[in-house]
Amino acid sequence: MxxxxxxxxxxxxxxxxxxxxxxxxxxxxxxxxxxxxxxxxxxxxxxxxxxxxxxxxxxxxxxxxxxxxxxxxxxxIKRERIVGLDGGKQQEMPMNGETxxxxxxxxxxxxxxxxxxxxxxxxxxxxxxxxxxxxxxxxxxxxxxxxxxxxxxxxxxxxxxxxxxxxxxxxxxMFPLCGVRGLSNYPNGHPFDQEFARFRKDNNLVGRIPMDNNLVYWFCAHPYFPKDDRIWEDPEAIRQSTLALLSDYPQEVKEMIEIADANSLSFTHLRxxxxxxxxxxxxxxxxxxxxxxxxxxxxxxxxxxxxxxxxxxxxxxxxxxxxxxxxxxxxxxxxxxxxxxxxxxxxxxxxxxxxxxxxxxxxxxxxxxxxxxxxxxxxxxxxxxxxxxx
Ligand SMILES: Cc1cc2nc3c(=O)[nH]c(=O)nc-3n(C[C@H](O)[C@H](O)[C@H](O)COP(=O)(O)OP(=O)(O)OC[C@H]3O[C@@H](n4cnc5c(N)ncnc54)[C@H](O)[C@@H]3O)c2cc1C
Structure with missing residues (x-):
């Protein structure tokens, strides 16, 4: 010491x-x-x-x-948008306070x-x-x-x-849920508004928040059922298993996960x-x-x-x-x-x-x-x- x-x-x-x-x-x-x-x-x-x-x-x-x-x-971030992908409606509201x-x-x-x-x-x-x-x-x-x-x-x-x-x-x-997090960089600028968007389908939720003109933070919360032990260590296993869960999500969400920086990907069982x-x-x-x-x-x-x-x-x-x-x-x-x-x-x-x-x-x-x-x-x-x- x-x-x-x-x-x-x-x-x-x-x-x-x-x-x-x-x-x-x-x-x-x-x-x-x-x-x-x-x-x-x-x-x-x-x-x-x-x-x-x-x-x-x-x-x-x-x-x-x-x-x-x-x-x-x-x-x-100026606005919140919640999108229900299984027939639910879309809600938009101004963000409450500095975010x-x-x-x-x-x-x-x-x-x-x-x-x-x-x-x-x-x-x-x-x-x-x-x-x-x-x-x-x-x-x-x-x-x-x-x-x-x-x-x-x-x-x-x-x-x-x-x-x-x-x-x-x-x-x-432990929650019966886990969280995946990552950062995606768009070298030519991302197309997203200054909004915190959340996309929900079944028991899966994806959140997306732009940090500046190029960088976007996202997370995905979904039920915890680790089939693949590599998920704790291997960013590519995290990416592929997340994409597999979100196969019927909008293309812009899947693309964000596909281009995410491997070093930024993490998987957590939520406590x-x-x-x-x-x-x-x-x-x-x-x-x-x-x-x-x-x-x-x-x-x-x-x-x-x-x-x-x-x-x-x-x-x-x-x-x-x-x-x-x-x-x-x-x-x-x-x-x-x-x-x-x-x-x-x-x-x-x-x-x-x-x-x-x-x-x-x-x-x-x-x-x-x-x-x-x-x-x-x-x-x-x-x-x-x-x-x-x-
Ligand atoms: C998926 C996910 C998303 C989240 N998103 C948000 C968010 O958007 N906004 C938000 O506000 N919060 C968020 N959180 C929560 C937030 O990350 C935590 O609340 C926060 O990091 C806790 O900080 P902490 O310093 O209390 O603990 P930790 O970050 O866990 O830090 C504890 C420190 O103690 C050290 N330590 C542990 N044991 C010992 C020991 N025996 N001796 C010495 N050192 C030790 C560790 O190495 C570590 O550095 C999120 C959490 C998760 C899992």
């Missing part, structure tokens, strides 16, 4: 994904020094191609001081660049965490055999979080923390808490997981700065109180939307439509949320 002064380890963040880096940036803005421990040997900035950020996410990025740089990297799609690399690199160079330690994989019985300080054990005893620990290590296990959160679950587990889960114990996917991993059906992690970062840093490191326990309780119902609602809407997509019968579809319209009358109301100032 190299030579580091002990007080560098007062605040330790586990995981240098979107949420871990955003949390470090937010803390730095409040003059709280932190160190991020990342298991990879370098920034994980190439996986997942791109990410859609809605108005609520931009508000958080504004607070982190990185929004203006990032705005230059993705065009503002842009960013390369994940741009987002991760920009957050990283906002931090002092030594604040992320690579090659540090957390193995376990426990509380020292005498001091009640958290003791972090890493797989290289080293251990540290920071004042404060924030677990931002994603959906398979060790810190979440330490907090006794219930295990995450979530059940909304009802979020209602009662213990998200902090003493001076240990979780944020981002470690707290509330959710399906991508609303495109809100990453933005919810950015909101967490702002709220967490604000509370920690207000109460001070010596009262971190109180700060974490306030943070959890502020975040709980927000992430419960986001996760519930995401869950119903995913279950509607995967529903095997008309009756189930009807049930999820009714639940969504009863509980979430304004389907894009979640983007109006404001996480507040730092």
């Amino acid at each position: 190299g030579e580091v002064a002990m007080d560098d380890y007062e605040v330790v963040i586990i995981g240098a994904g979107i949420c871990g880096l955003a949390t470090a940036v937010a803390l730095q803005k409040k003059e709280i020094k932190s160190v991020v421990m990342e298991r990879s040997e370098a920034l994980r900035n190439i996986t997942g191609a791109a990410i859609g950020i809605r108005q609520n996410g931009w508000r958080a990025l504004d607070q982190l001081g990185v929004a203006d740089v990032l705005r230059r990297t993705g065009i503002n 842009r799609c960013l390369r994940r690399k741009d987002l991760i690199d920009t957050l990283y660049a906002a931090l002092p160079p030594t604040s992320v330690k690579f090659g540090c994989e957390l193995e376990s965490i426990k509380l020292d019985p005498n001091t009640t300080k958290p003791v972090l054990q890493f797989i290289d055999g080293s251990s540290i005893t920071p004042k404060v620990v924030i677990g931002c290590e994603g959906g398979k979080s060790i810190v979440a296990n330490f907090l006794n959160l219930k295990p995450t679950k 979530y923390r059940a909304p009802w587990d979020l209602v009662r889960g213990t998200f902090c114990k003493g001076r240990v808490t979780v944020a981002g996917d470690a707290m509330h991993v959710m399906g991508p059906f609303l495109g809100q997981g990453g933005s919810a992690g950015l909101e967490d970062a702002v709220v967490l840093a604000r509370n920690l700065a207000e109460k001070g490191l010596d009262n971190a326990e109180e700060a974490f309780n306030l943070y959890v109180k502020e975040r709980r119902m927000r992430v419960v609602r986001l996760s519930l809407q995401t869950y119903f939307t995913g279950m509607l997509l995967g529903a095997s019968s008309r009756l189930k579809q009807f049930m999820y439509v009714v639940l969504l319209s009863l509980i979430f009358r304004n389907s894009s109301g979640h983007v109006d949320y404001d996480c507040g100032g730092l």
